[in-house]
Amino acid sequence: MKWNILSYAVAAAIVGHSALASANEEGLFRLDFNIRRGNSKRDLIEESTDGAYFVKRDGFVDMELKNERTFYLTTLKIGSNKDENGVLVDTGSSDLWVMSHDLKCDQAPPSSKKRGVNLDRRHIEAGSRSIPTKSSPIKDAVENKAWWNPFGSGGSTVTTIISPGFQTDSSGAGIGQEAPSNTCTQYGSFNTENSDTFQRNNSASPFQIEYADGTSAVGIWGHDDVIVGNVTVHSMSFAIANETSSDVGVLGIGLAGLETTFSTRGGGGYTYENLPIKMVNQGLINKNVYSLYLGKATDSSGNILFGAIDHAKFEGDLITVPIINSYASAGYTEPIRLEIIVNNMTLSSSTDEVTVTSRSYSAVLDTGSTLSYLPSALFTRVGEALGGSYSSAIGAYLLPCTSSSNIKLTLNIGGMDIDVPLTDLLLRGSSSSSSVCYLGILEQSSSSRYMLLGDNILRHAYVVYDLEDLEISVGQVVFTDDEDIEVITSTVPGAVRAADFSSTSVSPGETETSLTDHIVVSGTTSRSTSTSTGSSSGNRNSGSFSLLREAIPLKFVAFAVSFVALVALV
Template sequence: MRLALLLTLAACCCAKKVVKQNFDVIRGDSAEDAVKFNRPKLVKRDDSTAEMVLINAQTFFMTNVTIGTPGQSMGVLVDTGSSDLWVQDVDNEYCDSTSDSSKRRVVDIDAFEFDKRDDIGGGELGGYTETVTGSSTADASIPTFTSGCNKYGGLDTSKSKSFKKNDTIDFAISYADSTAASGYWAHDVVNVAGVDVKDLSFAVANVSNSSFGVLGIGLTGLEATYVGSTATSSNHYQYLNLPYKMAANGLINTPAYSVFLNTASSSEGSVLFGGVDHSKYTGSLETVAIINTYAGYVDSPIRLEITLSGLTIASGDNEETLASGKFAALLDTGSTITYLPLDLLEAIANTIGASYSSSIGYYYFDCSIANDYKFTFDFTGAKIQASLSNFTLVGQGFCALGVSYSGDDSVILGDNFISNAYVVYDLENEQISIAQADFSGGSEDIEEIDSSGVPSAVKAASYSSTWTSDDDVSIATSVSLEATSNGGIVTASSGSAASTKSGSSGSSSKSSKSSSGSKTTSSSSSSSSSNTNSKSEGNSLKPTAMIAAVVLLMASAMAL
């Protein structure tokens, strides 16, 4: 008995303060039809036209959490691009799962009466006044639910003995894919990967047109209580969201976590709270600074953005520079594809010989070259490589480039980029460590992260050379790299380059990822002269309402 006690004490003393939460990668045209093993692809539209459509365009990272006493399990989406945990209320009358259309209620997003004030992201989504309509006739513009928006489970607050409602401020959030939710704040015990996080603040949505809740694990400066549409200069506040609460409760040492998306074809990934798994990357972990692209409005970074200082393309032994300078780049696990400034997008298309098709809304090219080109993304010295095949959408007899126009000078690196990297988010030190992902599946080599930083990580060579609103960037019109299917050596020469101004901090530089991304700059590419390059809707969960409200807070502060 004494031996057993000693072994138990030894296990407690030596247990690592890390929590591994696995998630399923599901894809579909919407949350209702998203399943594992789906892949984004282009198919012919089911009509007499020759138009192609992208299916399975939305990617979700679904995980289960348990809330309350006794625990109630539900699925939520892991999102590094937002900062709040919110779940569905089982009493949400708009989530009626009945198949009787005469009884089903629908939520009209247009009726949410979005404010038409400009947000920092350049869009028009802001706070809203809740107005919901009941209807027995489904309109194409109104999201309806055949399986109910509690498909992934909801919370019955009356059945939890530890549930506490918080009436300090209302909850409201909206995303760029036109989903929205509103309700109230609360505290309860939340179980993540078998570990109880006691007294965690989260929101309960009793009005929503989404099929699931969201587990936002971003910076606290992006919380809805601080920059949301219901927050004002007199009542806004930041709270300890999941990573910070786990640290405060002693479950992990510091608010930090690692994300491993696995290969693009994988159906599973993981978030490792409080630790880094050295078996999941090759080479060195290099640390870069999280930048504050809203420095004119807030004192600290609110989004997980870093500096992209260069992009090269190679074929065989030949490598040429596509872009150099300093771009603000958002690492966005909520985006299936990647979004780039128009000049850079066209430079890539010109270099690989892709042509723009208005019928599919993407650049297309011969599938045989997908493995002939390799990109290197340079983040102030930390470099990640990715093949053109990682950015390829397979159609019927052709391939399309899984990169679209960001709508401005910003860079949004989606899943097709992030799946090539192992990314460690150190929220406390406002740093990100990044390395080339290793998919060999070796034995776990997990080490705790503490307040001193990520173990074994080194600062990138140009760590201090970060983005500012005054930086210029240089983007090549094209580079001459004639790819060969056998990877042979070819002659390469640089094309002309155009110098453009990086977006200014605050308003016009940020992309709202709206569905209309019309070309606004001239191009040397005849194949894209009519390119509107519209971005497919619903690729990400971005809390535009929260960012928008920074303007409201700023205006309120100026009025004081």
């Protein structure tokens, strides 16, 4: 899960009442959302005041998502008192946690750091004592730090990225300083004292989590009934935060190995039944599997089908690849995050094709991330292949907004090509009339050698997450309102195992050879040959193309630099 400030608008979906299917239809859930927009989690503007619901269909659960470069927010009712809580739906984490009614709200610092992108090995203590088992958790190796940080900061400072022309949170207060108002309960809270069915888990260690963007939460664990639309999930295990610098709780639906209880400092680690597992054990779905359809970038909705697949949303067959275990060397016997192998990456137009890399990289699939992130070498090669101008002040490549519409980025996964139009990867810079856009693919921290595929790439794939068999099936998405839904009872219908299914290796290192080819981007008037190996940001093209030099006014650059400096000071 990542947070960033680079996107030209941060959107969040809030629950709605209107139904696409009857709530009393046998075996169906459907969850509708309305859109809220803003420049940060603290500045969300309501577009619609409709409420929400889950509907259960025969053998599966349908959760509809509304999205726009963005957060996905759904509403749960918790306990006998049915307290409503808005929570972010996230495949990049695995715990449900909500706000206590009387919690302390801390102020988070403004940051573009990733919220959940990299389970850094510095958080895993070396030696036999760190080998995690069901009863022996991972130890936190960061100086007496008792936080569980599921993805870390990547081991390097991340430049704060600002989009000129868009207001950000003006507060300069950092973690530990109280917020001026109780903003962290604006999406609801839970009063344990008013619920007759709540049971505190006194044997569990305190809930503690910290994200790489600086937000954190601490609290207690407990069990209670959680109502999702017209269905009650009984005795759900979740955390109640009594202090946080976040503004909204999280509904993590990832692998059990990423649950904070499994990696709690001090021993006694264990996994528990999170929402997808609870759905299986309560008989709502047949298998711990769900499929994800985000819709076009201009669409306002998509959906997650729990226990089912929609054949209308992809073309041809799906290719099935294994979820890889990138932390086997740390003692994990099973994967803990949704990570697969990407075999190669190309950029192409109607007349040109450039191989960005023919090497295999691991890739984390994260719906909690608006943008996508690449290792330094690939980040540089993509930017230079497109003739982009790298801005060290804002940490992104700049391109003409009029870049050719026929250019596409292609990722090969298990022999399946997933095409992503360049136009869906560009973010307009300072205003709707600006001729300069950001490339919505950013750089991973220096120690991170994997890709993180966020919404802007994932929306072009139809993805089925089989958390039971530890497999992921992908196909080229078809954007349509048509439905052809089939319940999953065993293997994923219409999916074929990749020819190299058993291969889970990645290419060693991340040094790439020199990139001398470029894609012809509409409007560029000259080209230069890059000699960068892509292994260091110091060799990046910083403006060798005349169109880009002319298209970026000095006041634009000056504003970006001064704005970043201002944020650093506060």
